[in-house]
Amino acid sequence: MSNTFATFEFTDEQHSHALPILKGTLGPSAIDVRNMYSNQDIMTYDPGFRSTASCQSGITYIDGEKGVLLYRGYPIEELAERYSFTQIAHLLTSGELPDSQQLAVFEKELRRYNLLHDQVLSFYKGFRRDAHPMAVMVGVVGALSAFYQDAQDYNSPDDQHRAAIRLIAKMPAIAAASYTYSIGRPIRHPDNSLNFASNFLQMMFGRPSEPYHVDPLLAKAMDQILTLHADHEQNASTSTVRMAASSGANPFACIAAGIATLWGPAHGGANEAVLNMLENIGAPENIPAAIARAKDKKDPFRLMGFGHRVYRNYDPRSALIRETTKQVLAHLGMENDPLMATALELERIALSDEYFISKKLYPNVDFYSGILLRAMGFPSRMFTAVFAVARTVGWVSHWLELKQEAHGIDRPRQLYTGPTLRHVDKR
Ligand code: ACO
Numbered sequence: 001m002s003n004t005f006a007t008f009e010f011t012d013e014q015h016s017h018a019l020p021i022l023k024g025t026l027g028p029s030a031i032d033v034r035n036m037y038s039n040q041d042i043m044t045y046d047p048g049f050r051s052t053a054s055c056q057s058g059i060t061y062i063d064g065e066k067g068v069l070l071y072r073g074y075p076i077e078e079l080a081e082r083y084s085f086t087q088i089a090h091l092l093t094s095g096e097l098p099d100s101q102q103l104a105v106f107e108k109e110l111r112r113y114n115l116l117h118d119q120v121l122s123f124y125k126g127f128r129r130d131a132h133p134m135a136v137m138v139g140v141v142g143a144l145s146a147f148y149q150d151a152q153d154y155n156s157p158d159d160q161h162r163a164a165i166r167l168i169a170k171m172p173a174i175a176a177a178s179y180t181y182s183i184g185r186p187i188r189h190p191d192n193s194l195n196f197a198s199n200f201l202q203m204m205f206g207r208p209s210e211p212y213h214v215d216p217l218l219a220k221a222m223d224q225i226l227t228l229h230a231d232h233e234q235n236a237s238t239s240t241v242r243m244a245a246s247s248g249a250n251p252f253a254c255i256a257a258g259i260a261t262l263w264g265p266a267h268g269g270a271n272e273a274v275l276n277m278l279e280n281i282g283a284p285e286n287i288p289a290a291i292a293r294a295k296d297k298k299d300p301f302r303l304m305g306f307g308h309r310v311y312r313n314y315d316p317r318s319a320l321i322r323e324t325t326k327q328v329l330a331h332l333g334m335e336n337d338p339l340m341a342t343a344l345e346l347e348r349i350a351l352s353d354e355y356f357i358s359k360k361l362y363p364n365v366d367f368y369s370g371i372l373l374r375a376m377g378f379p380s381r382m383f384t385a386v387f388a389v390a391r392t393v394g395w396v397s398h399w400l401e402l403k404q405e406a407h408g409i410d411r412p413r414q415l416y417t418g419p420t421l422r423h424v425d426k427r
Pocket of ligand 1: 270301306
């Protein structure tokens with residue numbers, strides 16, 4: 001409990017009220033306003049949640065000023081370098097990195113639950129072939145709510161655990177099938193001799209009729225992409241998952257809500273938008289015109305992949321992805337990729353431009369990830385689907401954390417600005 005307080009003076013009412021200040025283990029403290037409305041008949045107003053801690057959480061910490069990202073206390077750079085995505089998934093969902101025995105059990109569970117129910121596959125045929133993969137994923141993941149009647153006591157730790165494993169395990173197959181369906185290729189099932197990232201690649205790119213060799217460097221890059229996108233505290237999609245879950249909704253429906261939110265271009269859809277932007281810019285000599293448009297307040301154009309609500313410094317994930325992108329391009333003989341040349345030059349020019357410096361706008365995780373995914377063979381419409389595969393670990397971790405709490409349903413209030421009381425004409 002808190003022993004420091006903030007005092008608000010409501011000068012027109014001639015009284016003041018002390019509010020407790022809650023301290024976390026890192027980062028800014030928070031004024032506890034939970035009883036403010038009942039005690040003072042006044043609410044806080046924070047559209048966009050710029051100054052609001054919506055919950056307590058022990059999963060991920062971001063210091064946006066310093067460009068620091070920690071998963072359960074560990075710096076993202078150390079994790080991305082030394083640990084696999086399944087180890088990270090264990091860390092995020094359970095709180096600790098697994099020892100070898102815990103990892104073996106965890107990976108065995110993920111392999112056991114990675115198949116799609118045959119009836120789930122029939123849902124795909126209901127979608128148009130040209131549907132966006134995220135539209136398909138929202139539908140298919142939501143539809144999973146109608147399965148698993150045997151394990152739907154989501155207040156029981158066993159059923160919570162099984163739902164978490166099912167969601168993480170099935171998501172690569174769901175994403176890959178949304179792609180293979182769109183090109184008319186029969187799906188490839190998971191191959192349990194492969195690790196998580198390699199399995200995703202073989203389901204995406206392999207033909208069911210012949211063996212598929214997974215390139216180890218691309219598998220390593222995929223693993224890193226999944227790790228770097230696994231969680232990012234209370235972003236829009238995670239907050240959506242938590243809010244849906246606060247009503248006690250089915251976890252598959254909650255994750256479908258997260259996928260819907262992630263799809264937007266201001267969130268996970270940005271890497272697709274970055275690639276479109278780089279293609280439109282075309283060549284480094286056209287960059288100054290793009291920078292001028294981004295700075296023009298009358299022009300809705302923004303430099304996609306730049307800026308972040310929390311980071312006012314270089315996004316540490318972007319630095320890691322930039323280096324992996326260089327490695328993968330070199331490995332594939334694409335050192336002279338024109339999109340990469342344009343991106344590097346765009347970054348250089350923007351970071352020396354007064355507009356971007358003063359507003360602390362740096363490349364975010366999406367700036368290079370599209371170039372990397374494209375080089376690996378992913379069509380741009382699949383970029384956000386890859387993000388969803390990774391972020392499912394974070395969504396599930398937050399869902400599990402929320403299930404341990406007892407604060408009830410999330411129900412914000414509003415500052416009403418509509419008509420005052422009026423009556424309909426009785427004539
Ligand atoms: N290009 C040009 N100007 C920008 C950009 C940009 N990419 N981003 C922010 N600005 C400007 C704004 O116009 C604003 O200027 P002003 O103060 O003169 O009005 C100022 O910088 C602050 O921007 P806000 O919109 O208030 O910042 P906010 O925190 O709301 O937005 C966001 C963050 C949505 C990420 C924004 O920077 C943006 O639209 N970036 C491009 C989209 C993108 O890359 N999204 C991915 C985010 S990462 C993720 O979700 C995984």
